Amino acid sequence: MDNLIDGKAVAAQTRDTVAKAVAALPITPTLAVVLVGDDPASQVYVRNKIKFTEETGMRSLEHRLPATATQEEVVAIVRALNADAEVDGILVQLPLPDHLDSNAVIAEIDPSKDVDGLTEVSAGRLVLGQPGLRPCTPTGSVILAKAALGDLTSKHCVVLGRSILVGKPAALMFLEQNCTVTIAHSRTENLPVVCRSADILVAAVGRPKMVKSEWVKAGACVIDIGINRVPSVKRPGQFRLVGDVDYRKARSVAGAITPVPGGVGPMTIACLLRNTVLAACDRREIDRPEILKI
Ligand SMILES: Nc1nc(=O)c2c([nH]1)NC[C@@H]1CN(c3ccc(C(=O)N[C@@H](CCC(=O)O)C(=O)O)cc3)C=[N+]21
Known part of the structure; x- marks a missing residue:
């Protein structure tokens, strides 16, 4: 079943597009x-x-x-x-x-110059629906969901996690894509049921493998933002990266799913490059390149 969303490949494509935009500036x-x-x-x-x-x-x-x-x-x-x-x-x-x-x-x-999209001004513009610099990891997550699903209009997106850096801006960015958005968190009742109602499940809690395959609706798109370092069993003293989703089991339920590593991580960097071009254009009153639209 080829339901893997290849973050490395989409990131390489995004960097390619950034390079083209830069060359034309x-x-x-x-x-x-x-x-x-x-x-x-x-x-x-x-x-x-x-x-x-x-x-x-x-x-x-x-x-x-x-x-x-x-x-x-x-x-x-x-x-x-x-x-x-x-x-x-x-x-x-x-x-x-x-x-x-x-x-x-x-x-x-x-x-x-806020290419991380972390200042009050950037956050305010996101809330107000004004153009600005959006945080990189949420941007990468939207691009990956669109790579899998195309237009996201009217999809039910459940964002698990409400951090300032990731969960909260991700929810607002999926809202910008015309999703119906639910923000779920540690105090949410019936988390598995809420997550199972998602067409797009965005996991951003920072807990290794917290999201079980039973939490995933059949055919849903799963975006795993977690980057957790856990001790490696195979190589004592070393660490390996795991996401917030029990990937191996969830993969057989999901319609599309991002791996960790090789999912959202590489997209975060690609979106930082994209933001650098957008900042440079805005600052010099050059129109933002059409090819960088999401
Ligand atoms: N001001 C600021 N902005 C950030 O965007 C920022 C930051 N600080 N501090 C740390 C976090 C984390 N972050 C990642 C970027 C790329 C990968 C990435 O490419 N990960 C690879 C694996 C890399 C590895 O093996 O460690 C992957 O998921 O495939 C992960 C995490 C950006 N962050």
Whole structure:
């Protein structure tokens, strides 16, 4: 049964489209990445973000600070990037070390450069239905659902999870696609029943394999946003990635399903690149490229 949604392939396509859009622009968009500390997972993500930025014909700047950096030092970098007219996008890799206030850092980002879609202005525009920069993981999830289903109008979308970074914006973005949206969470009664009513089930809770195959309606489209690191049984001392969905069993019920890894993760980075182009266009009053429409 070929019901796998190949996130790697759709991400490669998305990056291709971004590269075409960049090639047609009169300018070269620039993404600045700020990395504080030496969390190994963050290092890998940042390396990939920079690699793909350059592969799509854009410029990248990298600012690395030690884990001991102060709030003032991080804020000073963000302010310098705000003031730098060459910089179109600013990404502060999260999580920041515990002693730093990430909300206060994000609040410093010039909303016109907010390629993560995390500032109050970006969130407000999403709520108000105004154009803006949308968060990357929810955008990637919508693109994957559309790759599987085409038009999403009137589908019942259940978003499991209400986090600020993922669940809440994902719900609003599926609403923008004319879905009927339910947000389910830890206090929802009869979670399995609610999830089973979904045509599109978006799992964003951060609990490994929490969503069982019995929670999935036959033929539903399952978008698994979870990136959970669990100890590997085969390789002691190592970790493997699992999603929020019991993928192996759910795959035999779902009409379409994203794997982890190889699902939403690669799309998150592709959508960051897309946002960098959109930010560059908006900032310079160039029309957004038609090919980047969702
Ligand atoms: N300011 C900010 N923006 C982010 O968007 C952001 C962030 N901070 N901090 C961390 C999270 C996480 N995130 C991922 C991106 C790609 C994969 C990805 O490509 N995953 C691969 C596997 C990679 C692996 O093996 O670790 C996959 O799912 O196939 C996963 C997770 C972006 N994040």
